[in-house]
Amino acid sequence: MTTSDLAEELELCLHQSETIPGWTRGEEARELLRISHSLAAGAIIVEIGSFFGAGTILLAGPRRIRGSGVVHCVDPFDGTGDSFSVPHYQRILAKFSSGSLRDHFERNIHSAGLGPWVRIHQGRADEVARSWTTPIDLLYLDGDQSRKGVRAASCSTSTSRRRASMSSTISIITPTPTPPIWCRHGASRRSPVPI
Numbered sequence: 001m002t003t004s005d006l007a008e009e010l011e012l013c014l015h016q017s018e019t020i021p022g023w024t025r026g027e028e029a030r031e032l033l034r035i036s037h038s039l040a041a042g043a044i045i046v047e048i049g050s051f052f053g054a055g056t057i058l059l060a061g062p063r064r065i066r067g068s069g070v071v072h073c074v075d076p077f078d079g080t081g082d083s084f085s086v087p088h089y090q091r092i093l094a095k096f097s098s099g100s101l102r103d104h105f106e107r108n109i110h111s112a113g114l115g116p117w118v119r120i121h122q123g124r125a126d127e128v129a130r131s132w133t134t135p136i137d138l139l140y141l142d143g144d145q146s147r148k149g150v151r152a153a154s155c156s157t158s159t160s161r162r163r164a165s166m167s168s169t170i171s172i173i174t175p176t177p178t179p180p181i182w183c184r185h186g187a188s189r190r191s192p193v194p195i
């Protein structure tokens with residue numbers, strides 16, 4: 001694939017993601033695309049907090065381009081979470097009267113042609129982590145946005161990270177009043193950007 005073909009494919013992923021209600025936009029979205037694409041063959045990516053799948057597309061799209069790897073999506077798919085974020089989730093969900101959040105997620109992933117690159121684990125991070133054994137190359141923390149929630153998700157998955165360092169973890173804070181514990185992107189607050 002030429003450089004311009006690759007750029008075009010990544011732009012398509014970006015566009016597909018932007019058509020879905022979500023939080024990961026702009027430079028942050030491009031960085032997710034870049035990081036996912038840079039991982040080695042067979043990369044195991046875990047996204048904690050998937051919502052409608054906007055971030056999932058940014059992680060799974062580059063793996064489709066690379067031809068290997070999988071994105072494991074951990075989310076209760078019920079719009080629950082930290083107290084600051086739940087009203088934002090509910091406000092967005094209220095606009096979609098029919099179908100569950102999981103239905104919407106699955107439809108979005110299917111429409112983007114990414115079904116084979118995505119596995120769903122319905123539940124909270126701490127619940128799913130209890131029986132998790134697969135080594136993780138990249139952990140994208142975007143679930144419970146409270147300081148306590150980020151720490152809990154990180155700790156519960158720490159033994160599975162292939163490289164036991166923060167460099168394999170991206171922690172993104174969404175519209176919470178507290179700053180992130182760590183954040184590679186420097187963003188301390190984000191607003192949901194629904195379509």
Ligand SMILES: C[S@@+](CC[C@H](N)C(=O)[O-])C[C@H]1O[C@@H](n2cnc3c(N)ncnc32)[C@H](O)[C@@H]1O
Binds near residue numbers: 024051052053074143
């Ligand atoms: C900010 S949204 C995710 C946004 C998505 N990653 C994106 O890029 O648009 C957070 C999601 O995480 C879910 N969530 C909240 N607490 C969680 C937890 N403890 N474990 C997993 N998911 C959680 C929420 O219900 C919601 O669906």
